[in-house]
Amino acid sequence: MTSVSTQQDGYRLGSVAPARESRLVLALNDVTAGIASWPIWMRLGWNDILQKYRRSVLGPFWLTASAAIMTIALGFLYAKLFQSPIDDFLPYLCVGLLFWNYISSYLLEASTMFVGSESYIKQIRLPYSVYAYRATWSKVIILAHNFVIYFGVIAYFRIWPGAVALLAIPAFIVVTFNCALASMLIGMLSARFRDIPQLMLSLVQLFFFATPIMWKASLLKEHAYIAIFNPFYSLIEIVRAPLLGELPSTGNYLVVVLVTILNVLIAGAFFVRFRSRISYWV
Amino acid sequence: MRQDDASSNRSRTSIVVDDVSVSFPIYHGGSRSLKKSLLHRGSRGHIANDANDRVVVEALRNISLEFQVGDRVAIIGANGAGKTTLLRVLAGIYEPVAGRVLTSGRISPMFDIGLGIDLELSGRENVYLRALLLGLSSRDIDAKIDDIVAFTQLDDYLELPVRTYSSGMITRLTFAVATCFAPEILLMDEWILAGDQQFMARAEQRIASFISNASILVLASHSQDIVKRWCNKAVWLDGGAVKSVGPVEETLAAYQAEYGGGTTAAPAATDALTA
Numbered sequence: 001m002t003s004v005s006t007q008q009d010g011y012r013l014g015s016v017a018p019a020r021e022s023r024l025v026l027a028l029n030d031v032t033a034g035i036a037s038w039p040i041w042m043r044l045g046w047n048d049i050l051q052k053y054r055r056s057v058l059g060p061f062w063l064t065a066s067a068a069i070m071t072i073a074l075g076f077l078y079a080k081l082f083q084s085p086i087d088d089f090l091p092y093l094c095v096g097l098l099f100w101n102y103i104s105s106y107l108l109e110a111s112t113m114f115v116g117s118e119s120y121i122k123q124i125r126l127p128y129s130v131y132a133y134r135a136t137w138s139k140v141i142i143l144a145h146n147f148v149i150y151f152g153v154i155a156y157f158r159i160w161p162g163a164v165a166l167l168a169i170p171a172f173i174v175v176t177f178n179c180a181l182a183s184m185l186i187g188m189l190s191a192r193f194r195d196i197p198q199l200m201l202s203l204v205q206l207f208f209f210a211t212p213i214m215w216k217a218s219l220l221k222e223h224a225y226i227a228i229f230n231p232f233y234s235l236i237e238i239v240r241a242p243l244l245g246e247l248p249s250t251g252n253y254l255v256v257v258l259v260t261i262l263n264v265l266i267a268g269a270f271f272v273r274f275r276s277r278i279s280y281w282v
Numbered sequence: 283m284r285q286d287d288a289s290s291n292r293s294r295t296s297i298v299v300d301d302v303s304v305s306f307p308i309y310h311g312g313s314r315s316l317k318k319s320l321l322h323r324g325s326r327g328h329i330a331n332d333a334n335d336r337v338v339v340e341a342l343r344n345i346s347l348e349f350q351v352g353d354r355v356a357i358i359g360a361n362g363a364g365k366t367t368l369l370r371v372l373a374g375i376y377e378p379v380a381g382r383v384l385t386s387g388r389i390s391p392m393f394d395i396g397l398g399i400d401l402e403l404s405g406r407e408n409v410y411l412r413a414l415l416l417g418l419s420s421r422d423i424d425a426k427i428d429d430i431v432a433f434t435q436l437d438d439y440l441e442l443p444v445r446t447y448s449s450g451m452i453t454r455l456t457f458a459v460a461t462c463f464a465p466e467i468l469l470m471d472e473w474i475l476a477g478d479q480q481f482m483a484r485a486e487q488r489i490a491s492f493i494s495n496a497s498i499l500v501l502a503s504h505s506q507d508i509v510k511r512w513c514n515k516a517v518w519l520d521g522g523a524v525k526s527v528g529p530v531e532e533t534l535a536a537y538q539a540e541y542g543g544g545t546t547a548a549p550a551a552t553d554a555l556t557a
Contacts, residue, residue, distance in 0.1 A: 039419075039420060043410075047411070119394065122375060123375070125373055134333050279377075281305055
């Protein structure tokens, strides 16, 4: 018994941090080595999609079909409810839903990013960022499928957004970057704390209704702060507005810059500090 | 994945494990009674408390080892002695809590032969995916694919989804991929050979050719026959610590002397070690 307690006293988890290379260098190496492993995550990401739709006739276009049905049905319903003209409301809803589904899929699936890859993590050493790239890649592919609906809608309603639409491209990259970072953070948190997935589920549902997607921010009138303090509104708006031929407000851009900085700091710090613990957690 | 200086520096292939400790925090089993009941379980990893008073299992304690080219190392020890954890540390999967592991040479872990096998993909697609996971580039794979196809002898089955395969066929497939390039460091958790007699003979040939290619083999196994046959060195792990390292016969003999007689010897040995 005495021998065992000596062992306990001598053991301190925090005091023996490996000193060989700083954690920051290891984390940066992880991120760059992950990019270099693009053949792995592109293939895994594509397999993730194939797995869902294997042997179905439409394949990944089921995503497009279900998103289209949702857009049209909700578009007509809510245009009536809010008594706004359908040719204005439906394109708005369409783009909003496209990008909300894109963003929320990161939040919902992030919890399984590492836990779901346990068999890989425990059997073979890959950069951890590979799992984030894999998740990002498959979501970009899904968005690309769904994006067909946008072209259908602007063709039907004869909307021509003009050159402003090009602003959506950098905005999309910024949104994707934020989503990838956030999902890596959520993935790590959920590997450690298994309550996070449940929390995300209810948060995503809450924000779906609290974010101007099925309703317009202008309806808030003097309560506009509700939208401004909601980062999802600005993230969606910077892609949605250009695609509909409008300019996002300076406020939207400011919020996005702020969110991005916070995201880099928090997710980055967490990844640097706890990257090596992921394999212990899953 | 360590791919740097892959084939050029074969002679420098080595593994150095320097005072490595690994412990697993137990997040959902904080019960003290559970802890007490596990404390004296002979050669298992030790249960301790860390600075935050969490219960941790000390899976490896102060391990120092060094392997050079040509070493064929068996890791022996009772269940829970830390064999698999040590292999995973060597593979870079667990970064140790203390100490460091330096490896030079491409590591080829073969812990789970089913890794990355997607039952819905065809055999050929699986070969491709698994080879990517093992760190081969597309060009390497294209160069090796014929060799893999020939070795598996699966012929037309290779175009069918893997779910139509028998387990023996899957073994052949994964074995062929895992061994399609000469690994510098091959880590195996239990001997994976299964399948028909004829395949086993060929698989052994293939393994033998790897080892003669001056690579390092680290094999955790319970089977004395396999250990004696393939290894020249043995590391005896007990309670997460190295009990002895040496030529395979001597270490095995000592191990058998301890465990062959009965179970009473085990707790005494653990106490002596920690004192």
